[in-house]
Amino acid sequence: MSAIRVHDLNYTYPDGTVALENISFEIEKGESVALIGPNGAGKSTLLLHLNGILHSARSRGAVKILGDTVNPKKVHEMSGKIGIVFQNPDDMLFMPLLSDDVAFGPINLGIEKEEVARRVMDSLGRVGLAGYENRVPHHLSSGEKKRAAIATVLSMEPEIIALDEPTANMDPKSRNDLIEILKNLKDEGKTLLIVTHDVNAIPELADRVIVLNKTIVADDTTRDVFADTEMLVAVGLDVPVIMQLFEVLQVFGYPCDVLPLSIGDAVRNLTETIENGKGHIHLHIHEHVHTAIGAVRSKYQHHHKDV
Numbered sequence: 175m176s177a178i179r180v181h182d183l184n185y186t187y188p189d190g191t192v193a194l195e196n197i198s199f200e201i202e203k204g205e206s207v208a209l210i211g212p213n214g215a216g217k218s219t220l221l222l223h224l225n226g227i228l229h230s231a232r233s234r235g236a237v238k239i240l241g242d243t244v245n246p247k248k249v250h251e252m253s254g255k256i257g258i259v260f261q262n263p264d265d266m267l268f269m270p271l272l273s274d275d276v277a278f279g280p281i282n283l284g285i286e287k288e289e290v291a292r293r294v295m296d297s298l299g300r301v302g303l304a305g306y307e308n309r310v311p312h313h314l315s316s317g318e319k320k321r322a323a324i325a326t327v328l329s330m331e332p333e334i335i336a337l338d339e340p341t342a343n344m345d346p347k348s349r350n351d352l353i354e355i356l357k358n359l360k361d362e363g364k365t366l367l368i369v370t371h372d373v374n375a376i377p378e379l380a381d382r383v384i385v386l387n388k389t390i391v392a393d394d395t396t397r398d399v400f401a402d403t404e405m406l407v408a409v410g411l412d413v414p415v416i417m418q419l420f421e422v423l424q425v426f427g428y429p430c431d432v433l434p435l436s437i438g439d440a441v442r443n444l445t446e447t448i449e450n451g452k453g454h455i456h457l458h459i460h461e462h463v464h465t466a467i468g469a470v471r472s473k474y475q476h477h478h479k480d481v
């Protein structure tokens with residue numbers, strides 16, 4: 175049974191804006207998938223369909239979560255199965271104290287008091303907000319709010335977690351901590367769907383990438399999606415910056431069949447190349463280097479492009 179099964183989903187907002195067209199995909203239990211797409215691509219709209227909250231007469235198609243078809247009447251029931259971290263944390267924080275917000279979900283699921291208290295401490299600790307129990311959610315900083323919103327979902331311990339831009343507004347340490355949190359959830363066997371513009375974080379987090387631009391443009395392994403730079407640039411997206419650097423190195427003659435996606439990949443690749451070169455890397459400047467580098471760089475400059 176799939177964790178998430180979306181079949182021919184279409185959605186039009188009341189003002190006539192067509193947000194989703196013919197969306198079909200399946201995510202197996204334990205998979206970690208990144209959902210990318212330009213602004214206005216329908217990513218948030220799609221997440222809001224996963225627990226049925228936006229499902230209406232203007233939706234066509236079906237969403238099944240762990241085999242169960244969602245609809246607006248089942249949003250509460252679904253919250254124990256799939257947790258959705260909204261793009262705007264203000265939509266998730268409404269209680270006077272942070273501990274109340276984090277306790278809200280599990281209390282509503284009928285979980286006993288002591289277990290709720292344990293989950294509140296555990297969830298806040300996981301997102302680096304231990305000691306923030308009595309803070310006023312409304313007064314938290316933007317990055318703290320985002321982490322608090324994630325804690326309100328973690329406390330329900332759902333099997334599937336969908337996060338809308340989890341690293342947005344985060345300082346570098348918080349971003350790295352969050353990537354660790356997501357990796358740990360993945361290692362614990364949770365199913366993750368991560369909406370992000372943070373392409374550099376994707377290779378660490380997701381084995382598979384879905385590219386959305388109102389409809390699904392690509393759905394493949396992370397490596398294969400990032401290999402299709404033309405498609406990504408055409409929809410206004412980028413590849414990880416480390417890939418771009420190695421494309422430049424290739425122009426200088428660096429031997430590289432498969433571009434590294436992450437720093438870890440790059441270190442392995444360099445080590446191998448230096449070993450093969452008996453301690454050296456051979457690069458050289460030839461006649462066409464500058465033109466070729468110009469071509470690589472302008473590929474990722476998103477202006478003067480006919481899409």
Ligand SMILES: Nc1ncnc2c1ncn2[C@@H]1O[C@H](COP(=O)(O)OP(=O)(O)OP(=O)(O)O)[C@@H](O)[C@H]1O
Nearest residue numbers: 187189191193211212213214215216217218219220
């Ligand atoms: N309540 C609404 N009423 C009308 N149109 C809406 C509404 N919410 C979103 N839209 C439109 O639907 C489309 C998809 O929006 P959505 O928020 O899902 O995009 P997104 O991929 O999440 O973008 P971003 O990367 O900016 O978060 C956009 O054209 C947006 O303007």
Ligand SMILES: [Mg+2]
Nearest residue numbers: 217218261338
């Ligand atoms: Mg969005």
